[in-house]
Amino acid sequence: MAFINDNFLLQTKTAQRLYHSYAADQPILDYHCHLSAREIAANRRFNNLYEIWLEGDHYKWRAMRNDGVPELYCTGAAAPYDKYLAWARTVPATLRNSLYHWTHLELKRYFGIDDLLDESTAARIWERANEVLQNEDSDVRGILSRFNVRLICTSDDPTDSLEHHLSIAESKLETAVYPTFRPDGALRTSDPQAFNLWVDRLAAGSNIHITNVNDFRDALAKRHGDFHEVGCRLSDHGLNRCYADACTEDQASVLFSRLRSGRPIDQSESEGFAGFLMLFFGRLDAEKGWTKQLHLGANRDVNAPMVARAGGSAGFDAVGDWPQGHGLTSYLSQLEKEAALPKIILYNSNPADNYVFATIAGNFHEDGVGAKVQFGSAWWFLDQKEGMELQLNALSSAGLLSRFIGMVTDSRSFMSFPRHEYFRRILCNLIGGDIENGLLPDDERMAGRLISDICANNAASYLGLRFAAKREPAAGAAQRTAAER
Helix, strand or coil: CCCCCCCCCCCCHHHHHHHHHHHCCCCEEECCCCCCHHHHHCCCCCCCHHHHHCCCCHHHHHHHHHCCCCHHHCCCCCCHHHHHHHHHHHHHHHCCCHHHHHHHHHHHHHHCCCCCCCCCCHHHHHHHHHHHCCCHHHCHHHHHHHCCEEEEECCECCCCCCHHHHHHHHCCCCCEEECCECCHHHHCCCCHHHHHHHHHHHHHHHCCCCCCHHHHHHHHHHHHHHHHHCCCCEEEEEECCCCCCCCCHHHHHHHHHHHHCCCCCCHHHHHHHHHHHHHHHHHHHHHHCCEEEEEECEECCCCHHHHHHHCCCCCCCEECCCCCHHHHHHHHHHHHHCCCCCEEEEEECCHHHHHHHHHHHCCCCECCECCCEEECCCCHHHCCHHHHHHHHHHHHHHCCHHHCCCCCCCCCCCCCCHHHHHHHHHHHHHHHHHHHCCCCCCCHHHHHHHHHHHHHHHHHHHHCCCCCCCCCCCCCHHHCCHHHC
């Protein structure tokens, strides 16, 4: 039997029935990812397996480095096929890492390949995959259609032009694609020179001359409105932690002027300024009915010499251990006090904080809105089987799993859509196991509704984004690949 088979990860008959009947054919709503709007607009076609699979994948780079592979084959100048071979040699060393599952699930779903990837199979897998990539449905639009991706929300800087999103909207693409407003640059005040370059780009994009903090907020609000006009309904922030103590408006004015003059501010001042802006961003989102995403706790770029060599977001990151509870509750409570709390999705990178996040989420409500503050899907280092199960268990115990809005890829790769299948299989295995162990009633209709809601229905209702209705796939379509059709 092939490693990736119909019942992969489904350890009970009930889990198998739930997955195939209620999860497999659900559409994909990928409301947080880092896919390129430019590549979607251009309908990129990939020349080879390296381009679609390995290009920019810091998860694979981490594994390769840990296996002793020189940086030349990760972020260096080695030829694409040589980088692929280095990955193929590494794959057997990833047993019990989620990369082993993802690798073979992706080879199966995109190319119909059942071979286990290693040095001995690498050449024929490369050739077979490259053949399939020449098929009509292997460009970006073909991939989105094949995996029934109904919604994509990219991650976009306020200084971005949005031209690619406008082009996508005009193209009548069946998949709805929207930007997400991610103003992290506004909070990066440790380097005044870099901060000022970002502010200058913001000024150009908003057509507002920025000389003081009021101009700064006006420019951010202008771009927020521009994003809204093209369909954006989500913002996102990547923070070590929420900042509990916002500075005053007068203090923010002084700090901003100091930064614009090129002078540094200290860490305490930087955190106060960040807190001031985060309240401002919360008010903007609430005013327009957006959903705010908070990605909290990642310790980024920890190997300074390698970051200088390979660049940021290259896989030199770790789980952070900052205290999360006080700052997060203070932030949410302050917005609630002002009647300016938008819908919030909390993403946690440290499993030790799962119950902190799950219990905080349960304290903020709005009549008629199910789980207004969401404990979001397992993120980054927790985006694997155990991490997903820990998140699902914490949410089930401290909140309402039935209101959970489900999985996102959080990926830069068009090869990552099977991560939704991976999550759905884990979810169905968890629920199916509970039923067979007598922990849940043997009521397929009730369990099936829970699973369908988590896979797609809850996100569709919660986010309020427009996208085409679910396509009804032919029987078993979710299990067939381009190579098999």
